[in-house]
Amino acid sequence: MIMPAVIGTIAQEGQAGGGAVPTSVFIRATSSSANSTLSAEQTLTGSGGENPVDEITAGEWSSREATMTLNYGGEYTAVLNNNSGRLDIEMYGYIEATGATSYEWDTGSFVEVQDTYNAVSSISAIGTASTNQDATSSGIGETVRIQHNSGGRGYLLLQPYIETDNDAVAWKIFADATNASGTTSAPSLQITLESQ
Numbered sequence: 001m002i003m004p005a006v007i008g009t010i011a012q013e014g015q016a017g018g019g020a021v022p023t024s025v026f027i028r029a030t031s032s033s034a035n036s037t038l039s040a041e042q043t044l045t046g047s048g049g050e051n052p053v054d055e056i057t058a059g060e061w062s063s064r065e066a067t068m069t070l071n072y073g074g075e076y077t078a079v080l081n082n083n084s085g086r087l088d089i090e091m092y093g094y095i096e097a098t099g100a101t102s103y104e105w106d107t108g109s110f111v112e113v114q115d116t117y118n119a120v121s122s123i124s125a126i127g128t129a130s131t132n133q134d135a136t137s138s139g140i141g142e143t144v145r146i147q148h149n150s151g152g153r154g155y156l157l158l159q160p161y162i163e164t165d166n167d168a169v170a171w172k173i174f175a176d177a178t179n180a181s182g183t184t185s186a187p188s189l190q191i192t193l194e195s196q
Helices: 004-018 074-082
Strands: 023-028 039-042 065-070 086-098 102-114 120-126 143-148 168-179 182-185 189-195
Touching: 023 168, 023 182, 039 065, 074 086, 086 102, 086 168, 086 189, 102 120, 102 189, 120 168
Parallel strands: 065 189
Antiparallel strands: 023 086, 039 086, 086 143, 102 168, 120 143, 168 182, 168 189
């Protein structure tokens, strides 16, 4: 029979020796940001500097989702023609955490929300995920690459206003904070790139 005093001692030793995993883990746009956000921009341009994608800033998030506008038209075509059919989206953020000693970013859960004319051949992450807590200037390491199909007269485009919906693709951003006791994941964020 174990005495109550012995049980109390065992519990206290377990708490002291086991430690705690990181807590309060969130993705932020900056180290001082209060909301779950990050910033994102399209990094490739056309031969004349064209860029059809409006960047996302911290104030453009609704809960943990944000929409990037892809402006349909000549600038969109110019970027694809100048970059072998690619759009590249770079993301920047900060992992807030209490009690963490290391960090890691990740991008995934790629989906074609709607692609009327099969414009997109693939969506993937290129590069190596960053292990920096502060990726507000260097980026999170993985760039989202949206590769377009050629239609014979040029690259196919994601379409705006097809029936009631715009063509769009989406993906999620993940972040982990780790210490000797384990890993805690931040709530993920989702970006939707929508043709308008």
